[in-house]
Amino acid sequence: MRIGDPTPRRMGDLSQSGCKKAVLLKPPVTRRELIIGAAAVPAAAALGGGVAAARARVPFGAAANHHVLPTDQPYRAALARHCDVLVAESCMKWEIIRARRETYDYTHADALVAFAKTNALAVRGHTLVWCEANPDWVKTLATAREADHELSRHIERTVSRYRGTITSWDVVNEPIAEKPLSDKDLRPGQWPTLLGPRYIDTAFKLAASVDPTGQRVLNEYGIEGTSARDRLKRAAFRRLILDLKDRGVAINAVGLQAHLDGAIDVDVDGIAKFCAEMASLGLAVLVTELDVNDMMLPANHAERDALVAKRTRDFLGAVFAGCRPDLVCTWGLTDRYTWVPTYFKRRDGDKNRPLPLDADLKPKPMLDAIQHFCRGA
Numbered sequence: 001m002r003i004g005d006p007t008p009r010r011m012g013d014l015s016q017s018g019c020k021k022a023v024l025l026k027p028p029v030t031r032r033e034l035i036i037g038a039a040a041v042p043a044a045a046a047l048g049g050g051v052a053a054a055r056a057r058v059p060f061g062a063a064a065n066h067h068v069l070p071t072d073q074p075y076r077a078a079l080a081r082h083c084d085v086l087v088a089e090s091c092m093k094w095e096i097i098r099a100r101r102e103t104y105d106y107t108h109a110d111a112l113v114a115f116a117k118t119n120a121l122a123v124r125g126h127t128l129v130w131c132e133a134n135p136d137w138v139k140t141l142a143t144a145r146e147a148d149h150e151l152s153r154h155i156e157r158t159v160s161r162y163r164g165t166i167t168s169w170d171v172v173n174e175p176i177a178e179k180p181l182s183d184k185d186l187r188p189g190q191w192p193t194l195l196g197p198r199y200i201d202t203a204f205k206l207a208a209s210v211d212p213t214g215q216r217v218l219n220e221y222g223i224e225g226t227s228a229r230d231r232l233k234r235a236a237f238r239r240l241i242l243d244l245k246d247r248g249v250a251i252n253a254v255g256l257q258a259h260l261d262g263a264i265d266v267d268v269d270g271i272a273k274f275c276a277e278m279a280s281l282g283l284a285v286l287v288t289e290l291d292v293n294d295m296m297l298p299a300n301h302a303e304r305d306a307l308v309a310k311r312t313r314d315f316l317g318a319v320f321a322g323c324r325p326d327l328v329c330t331w332g333l334t335d336r337y338t339w340v341p342t343y344f345k346r347r348d349g350d351k352n353r354p355l356p357l358d359a360d361l362k363p364k365p366m367l368d369a370i371q372h373f374c375r376g377a
């Protein structure tokens with residue numbers, strides 16, 4: 001059930017919006033090179049079809065849980081078997097790395113990177129700045145100077161530590177208000193309170209100064225559905241991206257988290273249009289955190305899994321209609337480890353089934369749906 005053949009891969013980077021990298025590509029010889037070559041097809045070529053684009057593969061990745069990675073051997077094997085790319089579900093966030101203000105703890109992040117290297121997987125970084133998952137001491141920062149100092153040293157140290165290994169970072173995560181009232185509504189939090197909305201510009205500038213060739217992603221959730229909230233949030237996300245581009249901010253990619261709701265339709269036309277517009281602006285598009293909330297779906301597993309796969313197909317169909325994404329990444333690989341029940345436990349007491357593999361690591365129809373798109377079918 002792997003995406004692609006099992007030929008050896010070298011640690012490679014995720015492409016940026018591929019055209020820049022195309023000149024560096026040799027004819028693909030390893031699976032990883034094949035994947036980078038695939039992502040290097042410019043969006044316009046992908047839209048126009050063509051033999052190369054039709055055959056191209058899009059890398060598949062999953063968020064890895066650092067709590068269980070060292071000990072759950074079958075889980076490790078499943079990650080190595082199914083993924084091209086890993087992203088840290090939590091261990092690269094401030095709450096882990098910066099639990100204490102004066103120290104940096106990269107123990108778990110290093111372990112994840114080492115595991116990925118051993119298995120020839122690429123790694124994405126998540127996340128350099130977010131208004132959540134921060135240690136309590138961040139709330140004690142009192143001035144713009146202090147905030148700027150902490151943000152700068154965190155980004156400089158973290159990006160430079162993994163430079164050459166992590167070539168794609170979620171630089172700013174979830175910048176838009178949870179339920180925006182207008183398309184200008186940014187998310188409140190300690191960083192915007194102390195630094196103003198320009199905290200976003202600063203973060204991108206810092207990341208670019210440390211690793212100018214890296215992929216720098218603005219990542220957002222709640223923009224995929226047909227609800228009024230999702231549509232307004234997408235409009236706010238779009239507006240922010242256009243403003244950043246106008247201001248010359250060093251953003252070169254956007255991430256659609258895609259925490260889809262099994263009970264709410266995907267805005268297929270809206271997503272396709274959004275992705276096509278991003279590609280036309282020269283921005284790479286990544287699906288960064290795909291999963292399907294099955295809280296309201298039927299109890300029967302086969303029926304539920306089919307609906308989860310359908311929602312996945314609807315969404316990826318829309319994305320691929322608009323552009324060729326650089327990555328499709330799910331937020332976890334297996335129902336064994338998922339954040340979904342933290343907020344969306346089922347009323348019938350059954351376990352959630354939001355991911356491509358079930359809790360026994362068996363592939364579900366959602367994996368087929370992803371492979372259909374990632375393999376360029």
Ligand code: G3I
Nearest residue numbers: 067089090093095096126132133173221257289331338339
């Ligand atoms: O740090 C403590 C650790 O010391 C302790 O051993 C452990 C025991 O439960 O808890 C640890 O903190 C937890 C942390 O994950 C690290 O695993 C937090 O309680 C828990 O709230 C936290 O949840 C994560 C959440 O982000 C906040 O960081 C979820 O696992 C993770 O799936 C979720 O991921 C987010 C993305 O980053 C952004 N998009 C939405 C997505 C889902 O909410």
